[in-house]
Amino acid sequence: MVGYRKRSLPWWKYTVEASAPILPVPVSLLSGFLGAGKTTLLKRILEEAGDKKVAVVVNDVAAINVDANLVRGTRTLANNETLVELQNGCICCTLRTDLVKAIAELANERKFDAIVVESSGVSEPEQVAEMFTVKLGNADGKKSKFGSEGDRRGVSEAARALRGANTLDEVARLDTCVTVVDCAAFSGDLTTPKDLVERFGSREKGDGDANPGDDRSVGQLLMHQVEFANVILLNKCDLVTDAEAAAVEASLHALNPEAEVIRTKRSKVPLEKVLSTGLFSMQKVLDSPGWLQHMRNNKVTQTREYGISSFTYQSRTPFHPVRLFNFLNDHFLVCLDEEEDDEDDNEEEDQEMSEGVEETRHQEDEDGVEEEEQGKPPLVVRQQIVEEKMSRQHQNLGHILRSKGFVWLANRDDVSGSWSQAGTVLELGCGGPWMGLMPEDMLPEEGSDEREMIERDIAGPVLLDRRQELVFIGRDMNCDAIVAALEKCEVTRKEASDARAAAGDDKNGGRYLRKDEWKLKLDNLKMAPIGEDPFPLWPTLEEMDLRGEGGDGNDHAGQGHGHGH
Ligand SMILES: Nc1nc2c(ncn2[C@@H]2O[C@H](COP(=O)(O)OP(=O)(O)OP(=O)(O)O)[C@@H](O)[C@H]2O)c(=O)[nH]1
Known part of the structure; x- marks a missing residue:
């Protein structure tokens, strides 16, 4: 018979090992158009997180972070949750290194079970996802060539926040890409003649998210968000008939057969559908578009x-x-x-490009816009x-x-x-x-x-x-x-x-x-x-x-x- 000896650990070992979340921390990325219901989902996650410690990163392109204020205004941040505001830019282009830094710092606190990132309406989840595997630096302090000249400081700060890790995914892994779609606006957004500034407001004028130099079409942006998702919340179903919701749902299934499409009202969804699902893999999501x-x-x-x-x-x-x-x-x-x-x-x-990051079109300079x-x-x-x-x-x-x-x-x-x-x-x-x-x-x-x-x-x-x-x-x-x-x-x-x-x-x-x-x-x-x-x-x-x-x-x-x- 094999002998068994009970071994005990000192008490501090128990506390540290039992409570410190293991790295890498799972990250859920929320995408979706302006007004689709991302902040509503975020508030819900915080309210229903229970024992889970969730940190949130909120990106508002405008100088005033409206979403952060909304989240802060709820009693949801009472449980030691942390809210990081990234504003005056978009996390998929101008604030990419700030995002890496923010996530790395949160992960290295080792007290969060999950991190939720709410992107602005104009951001493309693929560009954010790429940031998890970009080499920013290593233990020797060497830095990769990444980002524009003006962003070198941002790169070194982000690299420092990684504390010796080469890439963000060593400390925080992208776990779930959630796209929130406004069921009532879906067809209209696909066929709108509006440009991004007309649809989202102008960052320059301070009344919205879009950059006047941004020539992406509203429909193409919506399509990218739908195609690059593990979970699609078909929200605001209270504003349409059942038949209308079913028709949009069928369209979304065809456009992204790999994603789970969930019909919601006020972004009400079981948390296990959007947190720590383990669904994300770059290859899987790149392969998921219906076409x-x-x-x-x-x-x-x-x-x-x-x-x-x-x-x-x-x-x-x-x-x-x-x-x-x-x-x-x-x-x-x-x-x-x-x-x-x-x-x-x-x-x-x-x-x-070879480092896995490309310049995105919506940070282009604004020459020729007029x-x-x-x-x-x-x-x-x-x-x-x-x-x-x-x-x-x-x-x-x-x-x-x-x-x-x-x-x-x-x-x-x-x-x-x-x-x-x-x-x-x-x-x-x-x-x-x-x-x-x-x-x-x-x-x-x-x-x-x-x-x-x-x-x-x-x-x-x-x-x-x-x-x-x-x-x-x-x-x-x-x-x-x-x-x-x-x-x-x-x-x-x-x-x-x-x-x-x-x-x-x-x-x-x-x-x-x-x-x-x-x-x-x-x-x-x-x-x-x-x-x-x-x-x-x-x-x-x-x-x-x-x-x-x-x-x-x-x-x-x-x-x-x-x-x-
Ligand atoms: N009728 C209805 N209204 C909703 C639903 N979900 C959210 N809303 C409302 O829609 C508005 C926009 O919701 P938000 O959660 O702020 O949307 P968002 O995607 O965060 O929008 P931005 O932060 O502006 O990008 C708010 O007034 C919400 O209360 C829903 O399912 N039905």
Whole structure:
């Protein structure tokens, strides 16, 4: 028989070990639009936390932290909970290092069972999540290259707060991303013609959260918050009928099938659904958007309840740029970016990317804002334009909530187009080189899932992976009409032959070309009489400098298969 000897520890060991929470402390990140119910949820968490010690970090972009005052105004902070206010900036851009510092300091107090961060309405949870794994410094006091020059002090302060840890997640781990959605405002926010300042108020004027230089659309921001969530609270259900709530719930399930969607009134939810759930993992949440799952699983169509459906449009014929633009412009507000991201502009920013942090668009300087605003029609006019486009869309195609993927434009054979639509706004810009043109050693490892997906897309040595692949998620969508409309945008054999003939390649009117080859080298494609090529120039393969800092294989493997926000 094995002997057993009872050992006792000195009393101080018991107290320390029994009460000090083990690092890393779980962090819940609350996102959601202005007025969705985040502060209401936060107050509820504090009121119902019982024995749990919860620290809160509240971010208000304005100089006066209204939310902090609201929380402080309740009796909820009576139990030694701590409230940290981060104001005059946004935790996903200008206050990133302040956030790391605040969380690290709270975690190192070793008295909290959980930390809850309430972000401002305009912040993107993905940008906050990235901060947990950014290397800020190490025990030797070395600092990583991170942040803009002006933020070096912030970086060293944050690094110091980590007390020797390299990354925040060594002391505090992101545990749950909760997005609160206002059920009554969801559809309106997706289709609003308002810009962020009109929707959220202006930080500059001190009446809201948005930065006047911020060109993100309201619908795209909402979509990012919904897609990057483990738990979605569908709040304010008291303001809609059951059927309306069910329809929004079905939409959210389609947009993010991995998230748990919980209908709430006044953000009333069992705390175990939002605290210490253990649900967050970066890979899982990046993989969770409905469009990506649809694309990955190679699903063609899927029908759900409440008229929600999704399908993928696939084709190996390029679009005629003018016809495509005209079709899009009839049904959406079209934004044509020259490049999907502009973070590759200089070496320093490349370095930041490699550290896992990129400059976000809403901290851009505000140069040119006035000019842009001067050119913008007044809201009533934009409202009218949107109503016309939406009514045409609903009548011809149904309600398209979200579509995403990439496109092949005739006369741009080397570079894919990246298509991202949320509600009213559709963005189409350069999506990087086709995978088939990437040097072999820059592709993901052979045998990996990413590599298999790329190989699956290669349609032969000429066409390679050039194709249209677009996932549509919507309500009462007329899939046949969408497919027919997109097919009409494709370049015809006659147009291609004429284009080749115009380039002096007219021996047989193009007929000597193999079936797949007539789709390529259409630089002389005729745009008139229907118009000029409306798409701005995209960088060429040479300009992209595939082997440069910005062109690593993994990054581009993300094209179409990664998160692609
Ligand atoms: N009718 C109704 N009102 C709600 C509900 N939840 C919150 N509210 C109210 O909506 C308003 C905004 O709620 P908040 O919790 O402050 O929203 P928030 O997301 O924190 O908003 P910001 O802090 O401004 O970004 C408050 O007046 C709440 O009382 C709900 O479920 N139904």
